[in-house]
Amino acid sequence: MVSWSELPLHGGKVPPHLLVRMKGLAKAIVEVMVEEWGPDELVYRLSDPFWFQAFNNVIGMDWDSSGSTTVVLGVLKEISWKEDLGFLVLGGKGKKMLKVKEEAEVAAKRLNVDPEELRRVSKASARLDSALLQDGYEVYIHSLIVSERAWTVVQQGMNEELALARRYQLNHLNAPWEVPHSAVAGRRGEALDLTSKASIKTIDISLDIIDEGPKRVLSLLKSATAALKGQRNLRGEVLRGPQLKFYYPVRPSPQLERALADLYEFRPKRREELLVAPGAGPKVMRALALISHLIYGAAPSFEDPVTVPLDPFLYSYAVGGKDGVPYPYDVKTADEVIKILEEVVARAKVGEKERLRALRRLSEMVENLHARGA
Structure with a gap:
């Protein structure tokens, strides 16, 4: 049974x-x-x-x-x-x-x-x-x-x-x-859950990052990716388990740049607006979560809901x-x-x-x- x-x-x-x-x-x-x-x-x-x-x-x-x-x-x-x-x-x-x-x-x-x-x-x-x-x-x-x-x-x-x-x-x-x-x-199983209450700070920081423009996001992404290769955040804390799985691969690309431009043009100010904003696809959200986590210390939830x-x-x-x-x-x-x-x-x-x-x-x-x- x-x-x-x-x-x-x-x-x-x-x-x-x-x-x-x-x-x-x-x-x-x-x-x-x-x-x-x-x-x-x-x-x-x-x-x-x-x-x-x-x-x-x-x-x-x-x-x-x-x-x-x-x-x-x-x-x-x-x-x-x-x-x-x-x-x-x-x-x-x-x-x-x-x-x-x-x-x-x-x-x-x-x-x-x-x-x-x-x-x-x-x-x-x-x-x-x-x-x-x-x-x-x-x-x-x-x-x-x-x-x-x-x-x-x-x-x-x-x-x-x-x-x-x-x-x-x-x-x-x-x-x-x-x-x-x-x-x-x-x-x-495993998940990157940005819908969780535990991810609210990650989302709020992501909204602030979006408002700084695509160039700033790509610059932060480069720094976060470098830290990810060392499997540590900028504070030196070791990254484990599903964190590495869901952050790879997040690399700059023409598609990512276009998506960030669309998102910046929409300028979501509230969490609810992010749900309907153009450009906020899976890769962009992984990039924003990676930056929020590794650079600003706001770890999202990795609990499967x-x-x-x-x-x-x-x-x-x-x-x-x-x-x-x-x-x-x-x-x-x-x-x-x-x-x-x-x-x-x-x-x-x-x-x-x-x-x-x-x-x-x-x-x-x-x-x-x-x-x-x-």
């Missing part, structure tokens, strides 16, 4: 006959959620790693797969754009990440929200988990889930060397410089899993659950309050399924 899920990278697709039922289950559950608690609560729940994973499990996706994020977000996106449920899923995997800009315009009209605010949230969260948090995982899924009064961002990164994925979740209640993530789920090493055995499995874990997908039960939940929604719309009773029936059905030895 494993103690937690590592979200291994999995290829392939969900078989069509199972995907149809996953969509049916997801739609029925979402309709009940929206009817009972409203779209804002649904959007907020999706920022909870346990609720997200439980939702993934109950529709029949695998507990230990990078594809769980892709499938859940893909299914929810299709549902949200086809139905009028008060929420929309923007972005997605790969090139779909770039669609947030244009999809924000549609969301603004359908949900009465500010499209520029959606774009700002999207850009800031993407920057947070790619440039300010450098943990060896490259973000390849970026989805913004939004309702009129709430938003959640779900992102996923991959580490091809480890063949693992990592899920990042943020919501509208989390301040970007206090506790930016509602969760970071995956295997704990993983908060949830996912334990698949905490979740109940209503209909089985696509790959037969913990048992083969039970098509008959999935169809029964879809039917029950659809009836609940239909009755709720004409005033009958039987939703909770039906959900208890769903719970009993799961228990009976386990009792049969499935």
Whole structure:
């Protein structure tokens, strides 16, 4: 028995006959959620790693797969754009990440929200988990889930060397410089974490350095790099462990100079502005962290911010899993659950309050399924 899920990278697709039922289950559950608690609560729940994973499990996706994020977000996106449920899923995997800009315009009209605010949230969260948090995982899924009064961002990164994925979740209640993530789920490792409270001084010094101009930054970088080669800061203190790993290589280049020029022109004055400033990519942020640490003595955090090493055995499995874990997908039960939940929604719309009773029936059905030895 494993103690937690590592979200291994999995290829392939969900078989069509199972995907149809996953969509049916997801739609029925979402309709009940929206009817009972409203779209804002649904959007907020999706920022909870346990609720997200439980939702993934109950529709029949695998507990230990990078594809769980892709499938859940893909299914929810299709549902949200086809139905009028008060929420929309923007972005997605790969090139779909770039669609947030244009999809924000549609969301603004359908949900009465500010499209520029959606774009700002999207850009800031993407920057947070790619440039300010450098943990060896490259973000390849970026989805913004939004309702009129709430938003959640779900992102996923991959580490091809480890063949693992990592899920990042943020919501509208989390301040970007206090506790930016509602969760970071995956295997704990090493990181340069400029999103941490422990890195606030590093970021403040970086803002001051940016304001001195590209030439000054490059001059400081040269001094810091020289000190790094000796594996000591300018105070003579020895550098150890992940510090060396994340600072190499940071060398002057035309690309770095252009990025610093763009950043200087934007002139971010506050930490929040750094999240949307042009030029503040991973290499620039490593250079600024290196200068702040080695020259000014402000060491950033090298603690991996993983908060949830996912334990698949905490979740109940209503209909089985696509790959037969913990048992083969039970098509008959999935169809029964879809039917029950659809009836609940239909009755709720004409005033009958039987939703909770039906959900208890769903719970009993799961228990009976386990009792049969499935």
